[in-house]
Amino acid sequence: MAPIAERGPPLPSGARAYRTIGPFGADTIPTGLLGRHTLKEGAWGLLSVIAGSIRFHWDDEAGGHRLLKSGDTMLIPPHVPHHLERRGSVTIEIAFCAAASAA
Template identity: 35%
Template structure:
C-alpha cells in the first residue's frame, strides 16, 4: 500500500485565529480530500451533504470528501490543522 501524504497543510489555528471562511459553509475542490486534525481541545464538524455532525478531538480526525459542503465550530479552547490530499487519505 502506498504511503499517502498531504500535498498541503494549513497553519495551526486556535479558537481565535480560525478563519471565518472555515466557520461558514465551504467545500473542498473536485479531487481534494481534507483531514481535519484537532491538536488540542474539541471542534464540532458539521457536514451538510449528507447531513451529519460530530465532535472532533485529538486522535479522532474528520475527513472531508471532495466537494463536500461543511463547516467547523470551536467548542472552547482548541488548536487544529487541515491536511489536503489529492487521493483518498485512508484505505
Template identity: 30%
Template structure:
C-alpha cells in the same frame, strides 16, 4: 448523498497543510459552509480541545473530535467547522498520487 468517511481513500497522499488555528484565528470561511476544491480531500487534525464538523444540506452528518483525533473531509462536500472547546487544529490536504498537479 455524502456521509462522513471513516478513512481517506487509498491512493491519496498529503501535499500541504494549513497553519494551526485556534477559536480566535479560525477563519470565518471555515466556520460557514465551504468545500475543498475538486479532487482535494483533507484531514482535520485536532491538536488540543474539541471541534464539531458538520455536513451541509443536502448531506447529513456531524462528528466531534477531541485532541489526538482526526476527521476525513471528502472533496467538494459542503461542510463547516466549529470549536466546542478551546484548542488548536490544522487541516492537511490530500490528492490522488500521480495526479500531475504541482
C-alpha cells in the same frame, strides 16, 4: 489511527498531502472554515484536532455533526459541504491531500 470517514469517496490509495494549514487556535481559525464550504475536485482534507474539541457539521442533504476531540482526524471528501463550529479552546491543523498523480 485511521481517520474518521463518514462520507465518500474514500481517500485514494497512495494519496499524499500537498498543502498543510495551521495550526490554528480557537481565535485564529479562518472565518471561511466556520461557514459552509467544499473542497475542490480531487482534493481531500484531513482535519486533525491537536488539542481541545471542535464540532464538525456536514451541510449536505444527509446532514449531521460530530464532536471531534484531541487526537481525532476527520476525512473530508471533495464536493461535500461542511463547516466547523468552535467549542471553546481548540487547536486544529488541516492537510490537503490528492492522488499521487494529481499532486
